[in-house]
Amino acid sequence: MIRFEGISKTFRGRDGAAVEALRDVSLEVKEGEFVAIVGASGCGKSTLLRLAAGLVPPSGGATLIDGSRVTTPRAETAMVFQAATLLPWADVLRNVTFPLRLMGRMASDTEERARKLLATAGLAGFESKLPRELSGGMQQRVAICRALLQDPRLLLMDEPFGALDALTREEMSIELLRLWAARKMGVLFVTHSIPEAVLLADRVVVMSPRPGRIVDVVQVDLSRPRSFDQEGSDEFQRCARRIRDHIFGERAARAA
Ligand SMILES: Nc1ncnc2c1ncn2[C@@H]1O[C@H](COP(=O)(O)OP(=O)(O)O)[C@@H](O)[C@H]1O
Ligand SMILES: [Mg+2]
Structure with missing residues (x-):
């Protein structure tokens, strides 16, 4: 349904310096699919959602919905920001x-x-x-x-539970899954939390530190409906470990 094709995005700061936020990102979210994005702060996750929402143009590549280029916000897309913006x-x-x-x-x-x-x-x-x-x-x-x-056919969520306490957060994620199961819209969900990504998503996209590139896409083969009881399962642990290795492995390598 939505496809990012070789997306790059470079911002020009007020001092004129270029900030390369995204480099050659290609990704597809299918109709009704739940895709989570995780990655270090500043790796371009919010930028990717803003591109999908038609709020910013790419520097290179294209964002396509049903094959047509996204250039402005569309009625079939809805976005939830980290702050409620009411x-x-x-x-x-x-x-x-x-x-x-x-x-x-x-x-x-x-x-x-x-x-x-x-x-x-x-x-x-x-x-x-x-x-x-x-x-x-x-x-x-x-x-x-x-x-x-x-x-919406496509729901974009940028760390929507970031400001919530842990209990409300768990409750809201299960509630979101229930609503999603009833409508089956495509979801792109940005989060800092690896367990949250694994619990919610069909696939978890792992991004590198800036400039953001996709370093791995982890398929989560947990049955639905999901519950927090699955956190102890082998599949959950396998996915979480694989994501963690990418994120902290790279950090450790850079520190060395
Ligand atoms: N409007 C903008 N002007 C200049 N730089 C920006 C702008 N928006 C984002 N950036 C920069 O692009 C990079 C990626 O930002 P962002 O997408 O918000 O990352 P994330 O959501 O993963 O934390 C950051 O270095 C950020 O400072
Ligand atoms: Mg962000």
Whole structure:
């Protein structure tokens, strides 16, 4: 469904110096596939998502959705950022429906669907609260509901659980998997957490430190539905170790 073809991205800093963020990245996410991306901070993970969302152009190569070049944001794509990025003056329900309203895609059942989604995310009763009346974790859940309400074919998530405490994080990942299983959208999910990547994904893409290149793609053969009980399994340990070896192996080699 989405394909990165030989993507490179170089930013020019304000001092004129070039920062090579991505080098020759090729990757495909199939319809309904869950792909996680892990890699050191600064290796271009967020840049890759922003390219997929059509928010920045590549310096070289192409991003294609269904074979056509992504040049601007598309209705079939939704993104969740690390910070919730809610509108401070709008209540929860309005925040969740905002993108659809903006795109002129409100339907007669949109509000009811929004209320249902909020309820699944544990936010029933908070529909008319303002973002500042919610905890950080609740705000992030609102942002996730906002993305899901768009019923995207491609969901881009940039460390969406990064600001949550460990318990909420586990709960949210299982909830995300449940929602994903019901709709089967393609997901590109950036995370710092190797266990989280393995628990969630069909495939885990491991990136090198800057300039970001793909050093390995690990296929996760754990049965679905997934649960944290699988963390003890041989397959889980095999995948986690292989990813860890890439990330810390390279670091150790550079330090030597
Ligand atoms: N708009 C920008 N202007 C200049 N440099 C940028 C810009 N966005 C990202 N970068 C640089 O590109 C590199 C990759 O950034 P990013 O994609 O945010 O990495 P990650 O999400 O993996 O931490 C970093 O060195 C970052 O400083
Ligand atoms: Mg980032």
